[in-house]
Amino acid sequence: MNKTVTRGAALLALTSFLAACTPTPTPPTYTCPAGTTVTNIGAVQGAADASPLAGQVVTVRGVVTLDAQAGLSGFYLQDVAPDGKADTSDGIFVFTATTPRTVKAGEVVEVTGTVKEFSGLTEIDTVTTLTSCGTTNLPAPATVTLPAASATALEATEGMLVTIKQPLTVTDTFTLGRFGELGLSSGGRLFNPTNGQGGSAAENKLRTIRLDDLSSKQNPATVPYLTSADAQTATRRAGDTVSGLEGVLHYANGNYKIQPTKAPVFTASNPRTAAPKDVGGTIKVAGANVLNYFTTLGSAGRGASNATEFKRQKDKIVAELRALNADVITLMEVENNGETALNDLVAALNAASGRTEYASVQTGTVGTDAIRVAIIYRPDRVETIGAPQIDTASVYSRPPVAQIFRDRAGKGIFTVMANHFKSKGSCPTSGDTDQGQGCWNLLRVDQAKAVLAFADRLKLSDPDVLIMGDLNAYGEEDPIKTIEKAGFESLNKRIPAADRYSYQFNGEFGYLDHALSSSALAAQVSGITEWHINSDEPVFLDYNIEFKNHPECTSATCTTPDLYAPTPFRSSDHDPVLVGLNLKADGEPVLPLTVQVSGDASVTAGQAYALTYTTGGAPDSVSVTWGDGSSDTLNVAGGVATHTYAAAGTFTVTVTATRGATTTTTATKTVTVQSVVETGSVYFSEYVEGASNNKAIEIYNGKNVPIAAGTLTVNLYNNGSTTPNPSNVFTLAETIAPGATYVLVNPGAVAALKAYANAESTVTNFNGDDALELILNGQRVDVIGQIGFDPGTAWGTGMTSTLDKTLRRKATVTTGDTNGTDAFDPATEWDGFATDTFDGLGVR
Secondary structure (H helix, E strand, O other): OHHHHHHHHHHHHHHHHHHHHOOOOOOOOEOOOOOOOOOOHHHHHOOOOOOOOOOOEEEEEEEEEEEOHHHHOEEEEEEOOOOOOOOOOOEEEEEOOOOOOOOOOOEEEEEEEEEEEEOOEEEEEEEEEEEEEEEOOOOOOEEOOOOOOOOOHHHHHOOOEEEEOOOEEEEEOOOHHHHOOEEEEOOOOEEOOOOOOOOOHHHHHHOEEEEOOOOOOOOOOOOOOOOOOOOOOOOOOOOOEEOOEEEEEEEEOOEEEEEEOOOOOEEOOOOOOOOOOOOOOOEEEEEEEEEEEOOOOOEOOEOOOOHHHHHHHHHHHHHHHHHHOOOEEEEEEEEOOOOHHHHHHHHHHHHHHOOOOOEEOOOOOOOOOOEEEEEEEOOOOEEEEEEEEEOOOOOOOOOOEEEEEEEOOOOOEEEEEEEEOOOOOOOOOOOOOOOOOOOOHHHHHHHHHHHHHHHHHHHOOOOOEEEEEEOOOOOOOHHHHHHHHOOOEEHHHHOOHHHOOOEEEOOEEEOOEEEEEOHHHHOOEEEEEEOOOOOOOOHHHOOOOOOEOOOOOOOOOOOEOOOOOOOOOOOOOOOOEEEEEOOOOOOOOOOOOEEEEEEOOEEEOOOEEEEEEEEEOOOOEEEEEOOOOOEEEEOOOOEEEEEEOOOOEEEEEEEEEEEOOOEEEEEEEEEEEEOOOOOOOEEEEEEEEOOOOOEEEEEEEOOOOOEOOOOEEEEEEOOOOOOOOOOOEEEOOOOEOOOOEEEEEOOOOOHHHHOOOOEEOHHHOOOOOOEEEEEEOOEEEEEEOOOOOOOOOOOEEOOEEOOOOEEEEOOOOOOOOOOOOOOOOHHHHEEEEOOOOOOOOOOO
16 A cells, blocks of 8 residues: 555656646737737627627737638637636627628638628628737637527527537428528427426527528538438437537527537437327327329429429328328328329329239319318228218318218227318418417407308217317417317327427427327327427428429529438428327217208300219209209219309209108209300401302301391391392301301302201302402401492402302401401412312311
8 A cells, every 4th residue: 555655746746747847738828919009809799689889990910710601701809818708709700791801710810891780790891901910819618508598698609619518309390402501409409488398489499590501592502410421311400418618609690509619419309209109099080181192293392393393292202101000190281283293192002012902082173272181091991971061161171071980890980070270371461360370360269160060960869079180289278278178188198298389480489280189089099299300300301392302403592412212201391290090999870961062163154064062861853943043853872063154153052851741951063154265266267259159158157156046147248249249148157166167158158058058048148349348246247349349240259259169268367357348369268179169168
């Protein structure tokens, strides 16, 4: 023991000796020009948000802490003689614009320029002189701790070297691919204050700071802070953490930002999972927002813009839905184009599984919105009972759809209702404005009440009702409370609070995607989870190719790396919800008598209108009244009914289903019948002036509407007369269809010519010097010849003569000659044929 002490004492003495012999390093020396009036950076910054010297020319002296001219067009300077005041910053940003200066970290410089406030950042602008004085050691970074003491607390370190030693959590990945920055927060991720985890918007702001990439440029060619560059695995998920940040505190876009001087080291605290958490049960029900699944490409900003994007989108959605492994899936944001988009998605799912794994609940177009809700299911696991039911209450633009199912194995019966409430955006200027729960909250409450009334009707068949969908309301907002107060359980609240989210907006998380069970069903729920494959992921990993380095993105802004992969991750902006059920066996449900109708909101008069209707509850009879006095008896099993409206107007179509002597139910559809917008022209298309009485004229209806009886007349002007011959006038007594011809033949013509006649008329008692006039609805639409002028024997010469020839209107002519008194030359618009040529009549 004494040896140990002696050896230790000797070692200590040696260490002291060596320390005494080693000189303490002195910082590099620097020398600045004498006589310069230097303003302390603390005086430039001042104790308030804005500089008290804004607009003044000053000279400041400091050490360069970070040269960010390549990305931010400036560098950061920290005073070498700080003022020692806690409420003033010793650092400042020097903006060099398009004239970069040669500086480096550790260099002491004097800078003369104008003090400016740029969007909340105090900076030196319009630099006139920059003098290098030498180098020195960088100052020790100031320690910043979150949450900040106040909204302006970080102002005292703006532009300074700082360190944040505490762990921070990634809470916002939205702009990572676009601007190369992340939102970070203390105390874990941020939750929306109305989601149920507590906190306020102001408190969330104090917990937040952004990590930038030393650049304000958009669409960086290298996205920072990712886990890897491999498209299959590259990400930086919300929930990941970082500690020991060091950098300069910057201010831009309303946020304080760390411009790092040391590469941040992240921990993947929230890694991806290949499948959702186990929810147990023998039947699983999922809800998934498929983010505008449109087969109509380029639909005004909705869905994929082109075939390449659509395939990428489809592959991601299919990967997500297959991994959910659910027996029933409610879908939100499917294109409302009948069954087209839904059938496309189901076909893709079945192709991926190599069998007919899924079928869809067929409803056709639902509601008036561009998107709708839908339900798909596994026919080998569950069977549908009765027809789907749609709540047609006027409070919805995207009506809910419900379907009764039976578990094929356990015989349990349950009803699934798919919903998509009004969004929080597109705010009105008055009325239902944002009062803390987003715009349209009052409307969403009304929709919640309507859903409850719908659920009450569904419970008449079976009490086990599961409300699913994107309700666009967070967990503690009024619409959800309304449904809960009526006896439904918010199953999402069984999820631990830290994991209770499905959507991210402005760095705050919450769940808009809900599962609420009726009291009878609640005890049969085995579990619930929200699979965080979307809300935690950076947006730029989605299917879109805009701004990405992809062959089909050709603009100068297409510079972000394309790290797309056909995986479930970032397949949408909402996380899917998965519910497990252990159902009790049930007897046959009592199906209510139902009828649902869908169809276009408008139709053109004269065109067939198609109304799709479905029935449930085994009606004895189904009938429809069209609102214009017409009615029809329909097939009780449902189908498509058609009707043609003769005139414009607004009509209420009513379909009535009847069962027994007293049970009836109705569904209505308002149809606006629009007047026909007429196009095209009516004109003479052929003229026959043959031997003896072989005379005929052909009229062509080039319009898109029929010519009605009594609306068309033909007049004959003999020998230069200015008035028509009253004895030889033809008035149409029937209809000429669009695109059809109508042939008038002289009563004395040969049989071969009469065979082409639609009618015989003495208006054809013309010779080569007589003019013909075509009148439609009281207006002249065409003339053959020149009214009021006698040419002698004929107009024209040779084959294109009105005497003893057949004239056929040139194919390029599509309108008549409405000027009856101008000179007439048949060769201009007509082709000539030999006498008694009839074979062109009846065809234009």
